[in-house]
Amino acid sequence: MTTALYRKYRPGNFEEVTGQEHITKTLKNAIGMGQISHAYLFTGPRGVGKTSIARIFAKTINCKDIKKGEACNKCVMCKSFIDGKAIDMIEIDAASNRGIDEIRDLRDKIKFAPNQAKYKVFIIDEVHMLTKEAFNALLKTLEEPPAHAIFVLATTEIHKVPDTIISRCQRFDFERINTKLITARLEDISKKEGFEYELKALEMIAVEASGGLRDAISLLDQVSSFNAKKITEMEIKSIIGRADLEQIFNVALLMAKGKTKEPLDIINDLVLRGGDVNQFVKNLLEFLREVFLFKLARRESEKIPKEYLEKVSNATSERELIDILEILANVEKQSKLSSLPQLPLEIALVKIGMSIRGQIYEGIIEKKVSEKSSKEMITDTGSNKWEELLLEIKSSNHSVHAFLKAADPEIDKGVLVLAFLYQFHKERIEDVKNKMILEKAIAKVYGEPLRVKCVLKKGEKMKKEEDKKSDIVAKSIEIFGGEIVG
Ligand SMILES: [Zn+2]
Numbered sequence: 001m002t003t004a005l006y007r008k009y010r011p012g013n014f015e016e017v018t019g020q021e022h023i024t025k026t027l028k029n030a031i032g033m034g035q036i037s038h039a040y041l042f043t044g045p046r047g048v049g050k051t052s053i054a055r056i057f058a059k060t061i062n063c064k065d066i067k068k069g070e071a072c073n074k075c076v077m078c079k080s081f082i083d084g085k086a087i088d089m090i091e092i093d094a095a096s097n098r099g100i101d102e103i104r105d106l107r108d109k110i111k112f113a114p115n116q117a118k119y120k121v122f123i124i125d126e127v128h129m130l131t132k133e134a135f136n137a138l139l140k141t142l143e144e145p146p147a148h149a150i151f152v153l154a155t156t157e158i159h160k161v162p163d164t165i166i167s168r169c170q171r172f173d174f175e176r177i178n179t180k181l182i183t184a185r186l187e188d189i190s191k192k193e194g195f196e197y198e199l200k201a202l203e204m205i206a207v208e209a210s211g212g213l214r215d216a217i218s219l220l221d222q223v224s225s226f227n228a229k230k231i232t233e234m235e236i237k238s239i240i241g242r243a244d245l246e247q248i249f250n251v252a253l254l255m256a257k258g259k260t261k262e263p264l265d266i267i268n269d270l271v272l273r274g275g276d277v278n279q280f281v282k283n284l285l286e287f288l289r290e291v292f293l294f295k296l297a298r299r300e301s302e303k304i305p306k307e308y309l310e311k312v313s314n315a316t317s318e319r320e321l322i323d324i325l326e327i328l329a330n331v332e333k334q335s336k337l338s339s340l341p342q343l344p345l346e347i348a349l350v351k352i353g354m355s356i357r358g359q360i361y362e363g364i365i366e367k368k369v370s371e372k373s374s375k376e377m378i379t380d381t382g383s384n385k386w387e388e389l390l391l392e393i394k395s396s397n398h399s400v401h402a403f404l405k406a407a408d409p410e411i412d413k414g415v416l417v418l419a420f421l422y423q424f425h426k427e428r429i430e431d432v433k434n435k436m437i438l439e440k441a442i443a444k445v446y447g448e449p450l451r452v453k454c455v456l457k458k459g460e461k462m463k464k465e466e467d468k469k470s471d472i473v474a475k476s477i478e479i480f481g482g483e484i485v486g
Contacts, residue, residue, distance in 0.1 A: 005221040006214055009189050010052055012082070013070045017056070018185045018213050019177035020049050026172070027053070028069030031060055036119075037170045039142050039151040041127075043158040044174025045272055047214030051125060054152040055081070058089045058121035061150070077117060088117035094129040103130070103137040110141060110149045119150050127153040128160035135162055142168040156272055176211020176274060179203070185213060186220050190231070195224050197231040204236045210274035248280075248287045249308045255324060256315035260353030267342055267349070277341040281332050285325065288312075292321050296413075316356070318413070324352050385445055392441040400434050408457065416442065416450045419457045426454045 011017045014024035023042075030036060040057075042050040056071070059081035063071040071078050080086045090109065092102065106122065114120040124130075130138065142151065142165065153169060155161055183199075183206040190197050205223070209216035223231050223239060247266065254263045270280060287308075290301040294309040295318060301309060316324070327348045334344035386409050394401040407429070408419040420426040428434060435452060443449045 004218070005189060005193070005224075006217040009185075009192075009217065011049075011056065012073055013060070014053075014056055015070060017049055017053060019181050020053065020174055023053060023172045023174065027057055027060075030069075031057075031066060032069035036061055036150065038145040038149065039169040040153065041158075041161070041166060041169035041171045042152060042154040042174060043161075043171065044156070045176055045212060045274065046156050047209075047212030048174045048177055049213065050154040050174055051123070054121075054123045054154060055089070057152065058119075058123065058150075059086070061119050061121070062086070062088070062117040080116070086117065088114040088120045089123065090120070091123045091125065093125045094134075095126040098129045098131050098134060100131065100133040100137055103134040103141075107137060107141055110146060113146075113148050118148070120148050121150045121152065123152045123154065125154045126156065127165075128155045128157045135165060139164055139168070177213050179206045179211075182206035182209060182211075182213055182216045186216060189217065189220065190224075193224070195220075195231055196229065198233050200233045201231045201236045204233060204240070208236075208240050244283065245287075245304065245308075248283050249304075249312070251284060252287055252291065252312045253315060255349065255352050256312050256320070256356070258353050258356035260350055263349050263353075264346060267345060271342050277345060278332070278335050281328060281335060281345055285328050285332065288321065288325055288328065291316075292318075292325065295321060320356055323355055327352055327355075389441055389445045392445050393437065396441070397434070397437050400429070400437050403428050403434075404438070407454075411450070414450060415453050417453045417455060419455050421457050423456060426456060430454050 014028050017024050040054075042054060044050060059078055060066060060069070060071040062077045062081070064075040064077050065072040071081075073082065077086075081089065090106075092106065110120070110122070112120075124138075139162070141149075145151070151169075153161075153165070158166070183203050186202040186205060187197075187199070190202065201223075202220070205216050205219050209219065219236075219239075220231070223235060226235070226239075247270075251263045251266055254266075267277070267280075271277065287304065290299075290304050291309050291312045293299040294301070295313040295316075300306055331344045331348045335341045338344055390401060390404060393404060403420075403425045404418070406421060406425050410417045410419070418426075418429065420429070429438065429452075438452060439449065442452070
């Protein structure tokens, strides 16, 4: 296999780094003046150069011929780093080595002076993943580091790193890289590799990578290996579209299976990459709507492969799909108002997961989140068909209206199911004359006839869910209109 482009084009010195100039300049100056700290903390999104700069830093401080804060890339030391043979640079991925044993092992290693280099450099990637015990052990080391030991801690989630650690480090905040800089770098690589390309295509890759150079170069790598001829805008468009759809499909399927952690991870990843949560929710809703129509009426979609529709449809019931859609429809509204756009979606994923696993999610969170929207639903009768129906009936018959108000409405396969607490109420609505009044009003409000079925509620407990259910009915009608009957 050929070397991945990203590895092949790793920067060899600070000058070659794309973006992060505020950091490379500071480090270069510090090295030039011989002012080196014992601990550095690199924080920022993934794929923006944290590890690359950490490695350049380790090489440069050990170079035997530093010039203006840059490594010579020629001396024995530089060569050992370039060849990946520098035994005094120790890289630890905290995501897979998060325990106390690794840190103890590290503490043992620290005691020994470097073998060849001047400094022993420990790069701990994803440092936020360490356990509490491991952090404590690390803290002890940072409190009294040997003169030859230097730490570079890197993280994408600074809020998970204890303050005691942060305060011992010189902190550098990495930024997403400007799209223009990424495009220029992609162009540079393409020229060196002899790729033919449309500039617009490279720009699209840069935008898609949302500030992550590593993702951008990986995508370029992928595209160039697909098609040796030319990298075109159209090709990039279709690749990006496919990737997005696949991600939506994965989240939908995981949700339908009642999973919570995996979809949350995907959302987290999306946010870290600077993705648009609102757009994601919109796409997810559109996708699930197609699944719903497929389940109800075997209606196939032009945009979504049948295989995707089938898989999600088979993993869930109609009732669950309505629940999912109803919860997500609220997310769309809330995300736009939230200062943390991903939060409503995250809460929704937890609720959906619990609901599908048969756990009760109606708690404080549920009430707080839905408070605003359910109030809107109740007062905004224009969009709430059930409320509209009640009003319509009230104008013709007061007693039917009163009995209906006590019912829990639910639409199931084109049937309006009304659940009553008392047998007496149920019987009154089932009365032929009253039922006719009701059916006439339904046809008028919903624009089509719906069969009415009256049932008795199973005990008092369900009464609490009244508001929620009328919401679901209104929402499902709002979303699916007449198509609900199939
Ligand atoms: Zn050197």
